Amino acid sequence: MLSRRDFVKGLALGVAAVTSGTAFSQQTVLTPYALDMQRRGERFLLDLRTTDGLKAAAWLLRDIQAGNVIGRPNTDTLRLAAWAQAALAAQGAHSVFDIHSGLRTLSTNLKTEGHHQNSRHLPNLAMVFSAIDLNPIGINKEYFGNLIAQPKFGGVGWYSTHIHFDVRERPTYWRKGV
Ligand SMILES: [Zn+2]
Numbered sequence: 001m002l003s004r005r006d007f008v009k010g011l012a013l014g015v016a017a018v019t020s021g022t023a024f025s026q027q028t029v030l031t032p033y034a035l036d037m038q039r040r041g042e043r044f045l046l047d048l049r050t051t052d053g054l055k056a057a058a059w060l061l062r063d064i065q066a067g068n069v070i071g072r073p074n075t076d077t078l079r080l081a082a083w084a085q086a087a088l089a090a091q092g093a094h095s096v097f098d099i100h101s102g103l104r105t106l107s108t109n110l111k112t113e114g115h116h117q118n119s120r121h122l123p124n125l126a127m128v129f130s131a132i133d134l135n136p137i138g139i140n141k142e143y144f145g146n147l148i149a150q151p152k153f154g155g156v157g158w159y160s161t162h163i164h165f166d167v168r169e170r171p172t173y174w175r176k177g178v
Contacts, residue, residue: 061102
């Protein structure tokens with residue numbers, strides 16, 4: 001498993017590569033904590049350092065189909081999203097992330113087309129889930145998928161309507177219909 005320190009180092013490495021095209025240097029350590037996300041007309045600028053920010057993230061990433069079941073988004077997944085948003089902003093491309101899916105209860109997962117038995121959208125016993133499906137508004141999805149794959153912290157899936165990403169031990173990539 002990646003340690004939190006490795007994760008932060010990796011995020012910094014990704015930003016350095018994206019923004020300057022140069023190798024990682026100690027001066028460029030960046031730990032983004034702001035995340036601009038929306039779903040169905042509700043938009044929040046989340047501060048991932050705060051309880052309120054994490055609560056708002058959990059709300060946006062709830063399982064609507066199951067009757068608004070609220071889980072606990074993996075904070076590393078949220079930080080990966082914040083990193084990607086910061087990396088885009090550093091290139092002058094500001095994007096709000098439009099959420100398609102976060103938590104999926106077992107029943108919702110079974111109803112989801114192309115679902116996986118071991119989907120990272122499924123919660124563990126502590127209700128923690130690690131996957132997000134989103135559409136980065138104004139950003140080419142192909143580009144966004146390549147960007148969020150850069151730190152190599154998990155799975156990335158390219159779909160016609162959204163990009164899936166999650167945090168897991170071994171990087172995995174797939175395409176569905178694109
Ligand atoms: Zn997904």
